[in-house]
Amino acid sequence: MNADPDYSAAYLRIRTDAADGLEGHGFVFTIGRGNEVEAAAIAALSPMLLEREVEPMLDDMGAVWREFVHDSQLRWLGPEKGVMHMAIGAVVNALWDLKAKRAGLPLWQLLSRMSPEELVGLVDFRYLSDALTPEEALQILRAAEPGRAEREQRLVAEGYPGYTTTPGWLGYSDEKLVRLAREAVADGYAQIKLKVGADVDDDVRRLRLARETVGPDIRIAVDANQRWDVAEAIEWVKRLAPFDIAWVEEPTSPDDILGHAAIARGIAPIPVATGEHVQNRIVFKQMLQAQSLQILQIDATRVAGVNENIAILLLAAKFQVPVCPHAGGVGLCEAVQHLSMFDFVAVSGSKTDRMIEAVTHLHEHFVTPIELRAGNYWPPQAPGAGTEMKRDSLEQFSYPDGPVWREAVFQNVWS
Amino acid sequence: MNADPDYSAAYLRIRTDAADGLEGHGFVFTIGRGNEVEAAAIAALSPMLLEREVEPMLDDMGAVWREFVHDSQLRWLGPEKGVMHMAIGAVVNALWDLKAKRAGLPLWQLLSRMSPEELVGLVDFRYLSDALTPEEALQILRAAEPGRAEREQRLVAEGYPGYTTTPGWLGYSDEKLVRLAREAVADGYAQIKLKVGADVDDDVRRLRLARETVGPDIRIAVDANQRWDVAEAIEWVKRLAPFDIAWVEEPTSPDDILGHAAIARGIAPIPVATGEHVQNRIVFKQMLQAQSLQILQIDATRVAGVNENIAILLLAAKFQVPVCPHAGGVGLCEAVQHLSMFDFVAVSGSKTDRMIEAVTHLHEHFVTPIELRAGNYWPPQAPGAGTEMKRDSLEQFSYPDGPVWREAVFQNVWS
Numbered sequence: 001m002n003a004d005p006d007y008s009a010a011y012l013r014i015r016t017d018a019a020d021g022l023e024g025h026g027f028v029f030t031i032g033r034g035n036e037v038e039a040a041a042i043a044a045l046s047p048m049l050l051e052r053e054v055e056p057m058l059d060d061m062g063a064v065w066r067e068f069v070h071d072s073q074l075r076w077l078g079p080e081k082g083v084m085h086m087a088i089g090a091v092v093n094a095l096w097d098l099k100a101k102r103a104g105l106p107l108w109q110l111l112s113r114m115s116p117e118e119l120v121g122l123v124d125f126r127y128l129s130d131a132l133t134p135e136e137a138l139q140i141l142r143a144a145e146p147g148r149a150e151r152e153q154r155l156v157a158e159g160y161p162g163y164t165t166t167p168g169w170l171g172y173s174d175e176k177l178v179r180l181a182r183e184a185v186a187d188g189y190a191q192i193k194l195k196v197g198a199d200v201d202d203d204v205r206r207l208r209l210a211r212e213t214v215g216p217d218i219r220i221a222v223d224a225n226q227r228w229d230v231a232e233a234i235e236w237v238k239r240l241a242p243f244d245i246a247w248v249e250e251p252t253s254p255d256d257i258l259g260h261a262a263i264a265r266g267i268a269p270i271p272v273a274t275g276e277h278v279q280n281r282i283v284f285k286q287m288l289q290a291q292s293l294q295i296l297q298i299d300a301t302r303v304a305g306v307n308e309n310i311a312i313l314l315l316a317a318k319f320q321v322p323v324c325p326h327a328g329g330v331g332l333c334e335a336v337q338h339l340s341m342f343d344f345v346a347v348s349g350s351k352t353d354r355m356i357e358a359v360t361h362l363h364e365h366f367v368t369p370i371e372l373r374a375g376n377y378w379p380p381q382a383p384g385a386g387t388e389m390k391r392d393s394l395e396q397f398s399y400p401d402g403p404v405w406r407e408a409v410f411q412n413v414w415s
Numbered sequence: 416m417n418a419d420p421d422y423s424a425a426y427l428r429i430r431t432d433a434a435d436g437l438e439g440h441g442f443v444f445t446i447g448r449g450n451e452v453e454a455a456a457i458a459a460l461s462p463m464l465l466e467r468e469v470e471p472m473l474d475d476m477g478a479v480w481r482e483f484v485h486d487s488q489l490r491w492l493g494p495e496k497g498v499m500h501m502a503i504g505a506v507v508n509a510l511w512d513l514k515a516k517r518a519g520l521p522l523w524q525l526l527s528r529m530s531p532e533e534l535v536g537l538v539d540f541r542y543l544s545d546a547l548t549p550e551e552a553l554q555i556l557r558a559a560e561p562g563r564a565e566r567e568q569r570l571v572a573e574g575y576p577g578y579t580t581t582p583g584w585l586g587y588s589d590e591k592l593v594r595l596a597r598e599a600v601a602d603g604y605a606q607i608k609l610k611v612g613a614d615v616d617d618d619v620r621r622l623r624l625a626r627e628t629v630g631p632d633i634r635i636a637v638d639a640n641q642r643w644d645v646a647e648a649i650e651w652v653k654r655l656a657p658f659d660i661a662w663v664e665e666p667t668s669p670d671d672i673l674g675h676a677a678i679a680r681g682i683a684p685i686p687v688a689t690g691e692h693v694q695n696r697i698v699f700k701q702m703l704q705a706q707s708l709q710i711l712q713i714d715a716t717r718v719a720g721v722n723e724n725i726a727i728l729l730l731a732a733k734f735q736v737p738v739c740p741h742a743g744g745v746g747l748c749e750a751v752q753h754l755s756m757f758d759f760v761a762v763s764g765s766k767t768d769r770m771i772e773a774v775t776h777l778h779e780h781f782v783t784p785i786e787l788r789a790g791n792y793w794p795p796q797a798p799g800a801g802t803e804m805k806r807d808s809l810e811q812f813s814y815p816d817g818p819v820w821r822e823a824v825f826q827n828v829w830s
Contacts, residue, residue: 033488040455082497
């Protein structure tokens with residue numbers, strides 16, 4: 001479905017006149033065309049930031065979220081979905097980056113040390129109250145409160161599990177698949193993921209190879225990237241079931257709550273995983289209510305930023321569904337790890353059945369790249385939300401005026 | 416919810432080098448801020464149109480729709496929702512405008528004269544097949560085929576029912592409400608609509624006044640514009656029920672399929688109406704499957720244009736749910752009437768329980784304004800899709816360089 005991605009990001013920087021010189025950075029990951037539309041959406045939000053006192057905003061991020069998301073004119077473009085909602089997410093995340101830097105803490109730790117009442121104040125419960133009330137959210141957070149300090153220590157000592165999609169891309173030769181699967185196990189991963197959905201016989205062959213290579217103890221998930229309709233998904237997955245599938249990811253449209261539920265019933269006990277394209281907390285709420293998913297995949301730049309992802313973590317905790325973030329993109333690993341670590345310390349209190357997607361590319365562009373070791377993410381210690389790219393990368397790769405792009409255009413013109 | 420709308424449109428014009436000089440016009444209705452983001456999204460699609468042979472595109476509008484909607488990079492920004500999807504809708508509608516002008520027919524008639532096979536070819540059944548297959552769609556269209564000519568004559572002779580929201584805006588005095596309700600009845604409308612949801616006692620008083628004014632035979636619908644959560648909606652509507660409510664519109668988030676279904680069960684037999692913010696055919700499919708709505712409200716510029724609205728009309732016909740379009744905005748009446756008229760002639764074959772929202776403002780900017788008479792829309796005869804604004808209006812009101820805007824800025828600076 002995403003045939004020729006050109007990994008991109010619509011990027012923003014929030015500067016203040018404070019003497020500390022700290023900046024908040026945020027972005028929306030895109031896969032190429034349309035990145036300029038996302039950039040225009042972020043620009044459309046700048047009048048809501050310019051000349052504002054920053055302290056009152058950082059002190060009440062719940063109010064800031066509501067102000068942006070419920071803007072009476074901008075909401076017509078959604079509401080709460082697509083280009084405009086993702087742009088708000090970038091701004092919200094940039095403000096959290098600034099807030100964490102000012103606090104001198106990595107975001108996961110900043111969130112993990114907020115009181116249950118403060119955390120509940122970050123969440124907009126509008127349209128959620130039939131599934132999760134503020135009181136229930138408070139109970140969940142209070143129940144996790146006593147173990148926070150101990151889990152923070154465990155996190156630093158043990159890390160947080162990752163899994164890798166590296167071996168499983170469509171189009172790799174069987175030899176490459178086998179080699180990369182073997183390397184993934186050697187690197188310490190307990191789960192790998194294979195893309196499926198182009199040709200079922202091909203998928204069966206690749207899954208058999210992968211299973212033979214990694215043995216019975218490594219989990220193998222499959223990812224269909226929205227390729228199927230309901231009946232087709234159920235039939236297809238039945239062909240793959242003999243190879244012990246850890247989960248089936250994005251079997252159909254991310255908008256199809258009832259379709260996912262029908263597929264989940266049809267392929268049980270194999271779990272359905274989805275979320276990287278789920279537009280907001282309201283759709284996640286329904287997917288939990290309808291048992292459309294058994295693994296919930298948050299994404300750092302799809303919904304309206306940290307606040308909305310906290311709402312989604314609380315919903316998942318209420319329904320006792322594990323969260324395994326999507327992170328295939330630019331900077332998604334860097335950003336989303338904070339949310340999983342916060343979830344472990346202060347929300348679900350568990351790492352069981354939970355892991356973060358780990359990809360190995362493009363980390364070199366970030367000021368505080370992820371630390372992946374022995375199949376685990378290791379908790380970042382640097383202040384901030386992990387969303388800041390290196391100055392040099394921003395200059396080199398800025399579209400269309402950065403040197404890399406000018407060179408590309410030059411070569412294109414003369415080739 | 417839409418507190419201070421500033422009616423706007425992101426507008427596009429498709430020109431060709433054909434000798435006929437015909438142009439295709441399309442737009443996305445917005446309510447102000449963010450209109451420039453929608454314009455950027457339309458601009459992002461222009462490389463897919465420039466220098467193309469137009470005839471093969473107009474000859475296979477089904478393929479064109481798939482090409483735009485399933486673009487592997489642009490779909491990341493949705494998929495199929497929000498700013499990017501609406502932009503595609505504007506382009507698709509502009510192509511239909513051009514196609515209808517070339518055929519010398521108003522769009523409703525062009526569509527009504529296409530064969531069932533051609534119409535099915537316009538629809539993308541991806542993600543729909545668990546509710547509607549191409550074969551079922553063909554059956555629906557074939558069943559309606561024998562009566563087409565007769566219904567076309569009836570349409571020209573009788574018109575198509577409209578209803579009016581004019582009396583019911585929040586903030587009108589009771590005197591104004593009564594006066595406008597009386598005028599609506601005098602104008603021939605069989606249904607009026609009142610905005611509700613700010614204050615329940617206020618709503619009860621206004622509804623009592625409206626019911627006393629129009630008597631028992633005029634239908635009164637209410638519109639909450641997404642204000643409520645599920646439980647609140649059910650309680651609120653129970654207070655309004657004694658006044659014989661025709662439908663409850665947008666009781667909660669347009670994304671909340673299960674929430675709408677719970678509300679529909681909770682307020683039955685009062686029907687739920689929704690759709691003006693429903694993002695695509697996949698969400699409408701589920702709302703029909705889950706009985707979330709009993710009145711389906713299409714919008715001409717929310718989904719990806721004529722093709723997707725045909726898919727939605729077919730879904731509604733399959734589930735035997737009447738379609739009553741949303742049309743409060745700029746040019747929405749002009750555009751959407753074609754779809755209801757086509758539905759009557761060639762899809763549902765019925766006007767029973769069906770009517771189009773009718774608003775009285777801004778028609779003066781359109782080359783072929785709607786004709787409203789005796790509470791009915793009268794079928795347009797001019798070739799095209801009704802989406803073309805007058806050259807003079809485009810020049811006067813273009814943002815930010817049109818004289819009206821320059822004057823506004825001038826006054827703002829000096830006041």
